[in-house]
Amino acid sequence: MLFDTAKISVDIVENDCLIRKNISVSVLRLDKIHPVASGNKLFKLHYFLQDALASSQQGLVTFGGAYSNHLLATAFACTAAGLKSIGLVRGEKPDKLSPTLQACIQYGMKLHFLSRAEYSNRQADNSMNQFQEEWKNFTLVPEGGYHAKGAAGAALITQLIEEDTTHICTALGTATTLAGLMKGAKKKQQIVGVPVLKGMTDIDKRIAYLTGTPNTATLLNDYHFGGYAKKTPALLHFMNTFYEENNIPTDFVYTAKMMFAVLDSVEKNVFPEGSKIVCLHTGGLQGNSSLRAGTLIF
Numbered sequence: 657m658l659f660d661t662a663k664i665s666v667d668i669v670e671n672d673c674l675i676r677k678n679i680s681v682s683v684l685r686l687d688k689i690h691p692v693a694s695g696n697k698l699f700k701l702h703y704f705l706q707d708a709l710a711s712s713q714q715g716l717v718t719f720g721g722a723y724s725n726h727l728l729a730t731a732f733a734c735t736a737a738g739l740k741s742i743g744l745v746r747g748e749k750p751d752k753l754s755p756t757l758q759a760c761i762q763y764g765m766k767l768h769f770l771s772r773a774e775y776s777n778r779q780a781d782n783s784m785n786q787f788q789e790e791w792k793n794f795t796l797v798p799e800g801g802y803h804a805k806g807a808a809g810a811a812l813i814t815q816l817i818e819e820d821t822t823h824i825c826t827a828l829g830t831a832t833t834l835a836g837l838m839k840g841a842k843k844k845q846q847i848v849g850v851p852v853l854k855g856m857t858d859i860d861k862r863i864a865y866l867t868g869t870p871n872t873a874t875l876l877n878d879y880h881f882g883g884y885a886k887k888t889p890a891l892l893h894f895m896n897t898f899y900e901e902n903n904i905p906t907d908f909v910y911t912a913k914m915m916f917a918v919l920d921s922v923e924k925n926v927f928p929e930g931s932k933i934v935c936l937h938t939g940g941l942q943g944n945s946s947l948r949a950g951t952l953i954f
């Protein structure tokens with residue numbers, strides 16, 4: 657890995673319900689790799705970075721919105737790898753850049769703003785054909801690392817997980833991390849995904865595209881809390897109590913929904929007695945900066 661994985665810890669979650677049901681839940685703290693670059697994003701970028709370095713490309717060019725964890729992770733990862741980075745940002749340039757985009761610039765990323773129509777055209781084309789001369793020697797990374805290469809990088813996460821683990825859980829956006837877990841896990845380990853978007857109906861298709869194999873993951877579908885980046889008082893309350901009890905901060909877009917889903921499902925007997933569950937803390941904590949000050953206790 658190009659990153660320091662020594663900081664990753666495995667934190668045990670404790671509550672009475674888990675003891676009663678003889679289930680262990682722990683959190684693989686990929687967020688500890690870096691304070692702002694999401695852990696799973698760095699894994700998804702692994703082979704893109706490696707290939708760009710091996711073929712003497714100048715850097716990576718990729719897509720994202722104004723609050724994209726993927727853009728920020730790409731900016732950071734490229735700097736760490738000694739590569740350049742270009743971010744194609746969805747929407748016209750605003751008067752004031754989001755904290756995420758400001759951080760991207762700090763990590764040396766060059767930003768280009770595209771209208772929504774142009775953005776989706778370029779993304780659908782998924783090639784460098786229409787790109788300007790100056791971007792010729794850049795490797796294109798699809799938004800969110802949504803590519804077999806991204807899934808192969810995410811599969812490396814399973815090397816950090818103990819063999820007797822029965823379930824590996826992750827929040828799911830593009831499903832690339834989920835696909836990687838499916839590829840890397842031991843046969844008897846069940847992969848569990850928590851979609852953070854409302855009404856995702858194409859997950860099987862996504863897994864087939866990313867892995868070439870059918871989807872064998874279990875999905876916990878009712879924990880999107882209204883949709884992508886939506887939140888409820890119950891979710892924010894959960895984040896504060898979870899932090900109080902376990903000293904683990906979560907983000908409201910991904911990891912809080914995943915942890916809520918897993919603990920709620922334990923209570924509802926979705927997991928058999930004796931399960932040993934590992935939840936990925938994929939990071940994303942920088943996204944909490946969009947919440948009103950005082951909302952969270954951490």
Ligand SMILES: *Cc1c(COP(=O)(O)O)cnc(C)c1O
Nearest residue numbers: 725829830831833910938939940
């Ligand atoms: C992007 C992201 C995810 C979702 O990963 P996918 O591979 O797109 O499904 C989960 N958690 C965090 C913090 C993320 O930034």
